[in-house]
Amino acid sequence: MSDQIKHSIQGSKGSAKGMAKENSNVRRRLLKRSASAVVVTLASRPVLAWHCKSPSVTASEALNPNTSLAKKNASTRVWADETWGLREWKGNMVRQSNGNSVTEWWEESKPWSVFLQRASLSIPYQNVNLGHLVSLGISPPSGMGTMSVVKYLSSSSVTTWKKRVLVAQLNLFTLTGPNSGWLSNDLDNCVTMDQLNQMATGTYVIAGQTWGTTQISNYLYNNWMAR
Secondary structure (H helix, E strand, O other), rough: OHHHHHHHHHHHHHHHHHHHHHHHHHHHHHHHHHHHHHHHHHHHHOOOOOOOOOOHHHHHHHHHHHHHHHHHHHHHOHHHHOOHEEEHHHHOOOOOOOOOOOOOOHHHHOHHHHHHHHHHHOHHHHEEEHHHHOOOOOOOOOOOOOOHHHHHHHHOOOOOHHHHEEEEEEEEEEHOOOHHHHHOOHHHHOOOOHHHHOOOOOOEOOOOOOOOOHHHHHHHHHHHOOO
16 A cells, blocks of 8 residues: 555544544533523523413314324323412412422412412402402402402312312413513413403303313313313
8 A cells, every 4th residue: 555545544534533523522512502501491490391282272182183283292291380279279388399309489489479479469368359350350250259269269169160260360370471480381372361261151162162161170170270
């Protein structure tokens, strides 16, 4: 083999090594940059770890359960970790720990404490009533009258579907919007207050279907808006 050919082969090997080393450095930089971005994201707000469907998507899937969208969502893993449930709203309690080593916001924050701050109300949470909700754009299910919201949620005479609608309304108001800060969970990408207010009547028309109280209750429960 001539010296020229040897030199060419050695040069090619050197170039390949150099390119591999450079590519490796690029990958390390990208990984480092991605890791930093993840850290910043986690530090700034919680990751949306649960999945919810809009009423229209739910109604469309009910009409055609064999759609690609229905099949895709059927395998979605759902976690109830970014809303408060009936238990928490009744007693202004933090969510129970999910057992991991990280203290999540729902293990530290009480729903009524956040609600009162968002609503600019300086009253005990036990005194929040129908008038306060209406002033905030929330039209709860019927039957509240002069009862406080907490008593309404705790009453054995109030049916489950009504409690679920009200819990969903409270969650939507408290956990979305421009002033929700790092607690924002993008729930308003799935449902609006106008839609929940319509559901509060006990009848909701969507995509040519008319939902009754059972469908409304199941929708809110299955999409982790009210548990």
